Amino acid sequence: MFKSMFKGGVNAPHFKRTQDCETVRMKVPEKVVIPMLQHIGAPCEPSVQKGDEVKVGQILGNTEKFVSAPVHSSVSGTVTDVSPRLYAGGVYITSVEIKTDGKQEVDKSIEPPKYSTSEEFIGAIRKSGLVGLGGAGFPAHIKLSPPQGKKIDTLIINAAECEPFITSDYREIIENSWNVLNGINIVMEALKINNVIIGIEDNKPQAIKEMTNVASKSDKVNVVKLKSRYPQGAEKMLIYATTGRKVPSGKLPSDVGVIVMNVNSISFISEYIKTGMPLIKKRVTVDGTAVNNPSNLEVLIGTSLSDVFEFNGGFKVPPVKVLMGGPMMGIAQFSLETSVLKHTNALLAFEEKEAVLPKSSACIRCGRCVKACPMNLLPLYLNTNALKENIEELKKYHVNDCIECGSCSYACPAKIHLVQSIRLGKTQVRQATSKGGK
Amino acid sequence: MENRLVVSSSPHIRGKANTQRIMLDVIIALLPATVAGIYFFGLKAILVVFVTVLACLASEYLTRRVLKKESTISDLSAVVTGLLLALNLPPTIPLWMAAVGGVFAIVIVKQLFGGLGQNFMNPALVARVFLLNAFVTQMTTFVSPGPDVISSATPLFQMKEFVKGNEANLAGYWDLFVGNISGCIGETSAIAILIGAAYLLFRRVIGWEIPIVYIGSVALVTWILGGQTLLSGDWIYHILSGGLMLGAFFMATDYTTSPVTFKGRIIMGIGCGVLTAVIRLYTGYPEGVSYAILLMNICVPLIDRYTVPKSFGGEKAVA
Known part of the structure; x- marks a missing residue:
């Protein structure tokens, strides 16, 4: 049942000033640093060494582990280093540094994948290295494999793009809507799904118009207008808003018969099936108060943040805070030397004013965090219990159901860093569980 | 280090709501009732309001100072308490009693329990009940509205x-x-x-x-x-x-x-x-x-x- 809306959330500002910025392809940088971990799950083992010549699309690393996705070279050139490098999350991850030759020669092995069964299709998707391009980076082949005995009846295309600033999904619809539909048809056919819903927030009327127009060619594909409210694009909220189904705590969308894919992911599948070229580039929204020239760039994976900002026209003022992702859930960067990843959808640079942390004051128990929480949690109690390391209470207040969307912190009039404490609380519970063995 | 970047947990933007504005809204919302009280009970009512608000603000400032904690009078919560207490007092109450009520509300009920957000009972109400028990006659003598003070x-x-x-x-x-x-x-x-x-x-x-x-x-x-x-x-x-x-x-x-x-x-x-x-x-x-x-x-x-x-x-x- 269509609801168009979930419970809770906040009216975050939109700041979609790059929505009319047509995607510009960025030039090949002099070097790229490609991390072996660009997804949720196990990191890949590098399969190249220093001195190796690599071509575009060649595999750089893979692993036998199920929850993972292979990593490919986005350039042609020479491997100059394989070592741990600073990663977007602030940790060091084994990465392959490649000095580019600028020729962008394509690897010989690249050819359109052949498949006849859904298993073969899913195998091909794994080979493509596709991960959820909405920002979470969950390996796509896992999403597409329904658990035993579960029937998937609905494919939901996530084009809500509720994060402020980002227009990467929006531009995909405006520029490549036929690709989106084509990707949908491929997945529908391969997985025998007969119902597709494309969810778009109502602050993007152009995208709704374009997609509705294209989708009218298929009677199985419906575009639905969703209320613009953060976090409409969060998987569980989107499923509820479009189908009325609730994903049970700790379960996946496939448990309620649904697959959710980002609009860029589905479009990529269309390209991949046509050409066989794995995931090596990404559209990135470059914006924020510190940048000169807000834009959308097509960036090769592994390009350093500083190269992206430089190509984009540099900074107005030296940035004080740089985010990978949107302002609600993005990750603040330690350095501009980190690389653009498969699931990077935005790079935002802010000046002093936006970067300064608000000062927290006492909780007045106003309940705004409770109202804002789309997961129906009580953030104020999660906060106090995390600060007291009260594991039992954290579990009682369902700490692990938190999706870290940031709505509570956003709504808090006392500017308490609720999500930060809740993350801490999750870690405490995880550590206690692994120690206690329960 | 090249340039130093601020690194913090998401979200990186916050909404406009803040404690001070909420308190200001409550004060604004109490104004019609305050004006009505002054209209019906006259100058005496203004004085009671003035005294309780002042007593609350002063107690808030001084207790935080004595406890060596950051001053919180700018959050306006003490004004709300003072105003609410005044509106819950009979217009004829001796002003010093009103002041005692204000001090009791802030010092005993609010700050000694940890300040804003920590008190387990409403400070203005506890102060009112305290006054009611301490000064029964003055707290239960009511007058009809109007210029003539007729107890009623x-x-x-x-x-x-x-x-x-x-x-x-x-x-x-x-x-x-x-x-x-x-x-x-x-x-x-x-x-x-x-x-x-x-x-x-x-x-x-x-x-x-x-x-x-x-x-x-x-x-x-x-x-x-x-x-x-x-x-x-x-x-x-x-x-x-x-x-x-x-x-x-x-x-x-x-x-x-x-x-x-x-x-x-x-x-x-x-x-x-x-x-x-x-x-x-x-x-x-x-x-x-x-x-x-x-x-x-x-x-x-x-x-x-x-x-x-x-x-x-x-x-x-x-x-």
Whole structure:
């Protein structure tokens, strides 16, 4: 049942000033640093060494582990280093540094994948290295494999793009809507799904118009207008808003018969099936108060943040805070030397004013965090219990159901860093569980 | 290090709501009732308001200083407490008593328990009850509105006599509605309180749950049990008189001392309503709003604990 809306959330500002910025392809940088971990799950083992010549699309690393996705070279050139490098999350991850030759020669092995069964299709998707391009980076082949005995009846295309600033999904619809539909048809056919819903927030009327127009060619594909409210694009909220189904705590969308894919992911599948070229580039929204020239760039994976900002026209003022992702859930960067990843959808640079942390004051128990929480949690109690390391209470207040969307912190009039404490609380519970063995 | 970047946990933007603005909204919402009080009871009312607010602000500043904690007077919560206390006092109260009330509210009830957000009972209400017990005569002497100071029993006292079958001088609905009756400074004019309440609801500072359920419960119980026979109670008279309107919209909704869950707020409303009606109908007191809210205040941690909602797609919590 269509609801168009979930419970809770906040009216975050939109700041979609790059929505009319047509995607510009960025030039090949002099070097790229490609991390072996660009997804949720196990990191890949590098399969190249220093001195190796690599071509575009060649595999750089893979692993036998199920929850993972292979990593490919986005350039042609020479491997100059394989070592741990600073990663977007602030940790060091084994990465392959490649000095580019600028020729962008394509690897010989690249050819359109052949498949006849859904298993073969899913195998091909794994080979493509596709991960959820909405920002979470969950390996796509896992999403597409329904658990035993579960029937998937609905494919939901996530084009809500509720994060402020980002227009990467929006531009995909405006520029490549036929690709989106084509990707949908491929997945529908391969997985025998007969119902597709494309969810778009109502602050993007152009995208709704374009997609509705294209989708009218298929009677199985419906575009639905969703209320613009953060976090409409969060998987569980989107499923509820479009189908009325609730994903049970700790379960996946496939448990309620649904697959959710980002609009860029589905479009990529269309390209991949046509050409066989794995995931090596990404559209990135470059914006924020510190940048000169807000834009959308097509960036090769592994390009350093500083190269992206430089190509984009540099900074107005030296940035004080740089985010990978949107302002609600993005990750603040330690350095501009980190690389653009498969699931990077935005790079935002802010000046002093936006970067300064608000000062927290006492909780007045106003309940705004409770109202804002789309997961129906009580953030104020999660906060106090995390600060007291009260594991039992954290579990009682369902700490692990938190999706870290940031709505509570956003709504808090006392500017308490609720999500930060809740993350801490999750870690405490995880550590206690692994120690206690329960 | 090249350039130093600020690294912090998401979210990186925050909404506009802040504590000071919320308190300012409550002050704005209390202005109609304050003006009505001054209109009906004159200059004396202004002085009481002035003294309690000043006493609260001074106590807040000094206690924080003595406790070597950051000053919090700029959050305006002390002004709210002072104003609420004044509106809950009879206009004839000696000013020094009003000042004592203000100091008690801030120092004993609020700051000694940790300050804003930590007190387990509403400071203004505890101060009122403290004054009521310490200075019974001064706290229960009410005057009719107007320039001549004529002492007069409150409408609820009259109602009590009426139900007993004694001679009583019941106020008319219209006088109750506009506030042309005897009572505390800010509680008499239902219309003035409702204007302020509408503003708070519009600004989403308070939710409808507690006040509507509270007033509804009082109406229901007083209708059933409040008359000489069953189902003959004058519930309109009951909801328009005494401190109910002020209490329901401005005291029972106090963030710190009310539940944060939806279910909890409904329970709070019912609890306050039933207790208020029971005190009004079956005890020696004509009015029960203060005690009802305070009794429910104490239950708030328990209510919150037993009303932890099911998470989205999750199981119900076991308390």
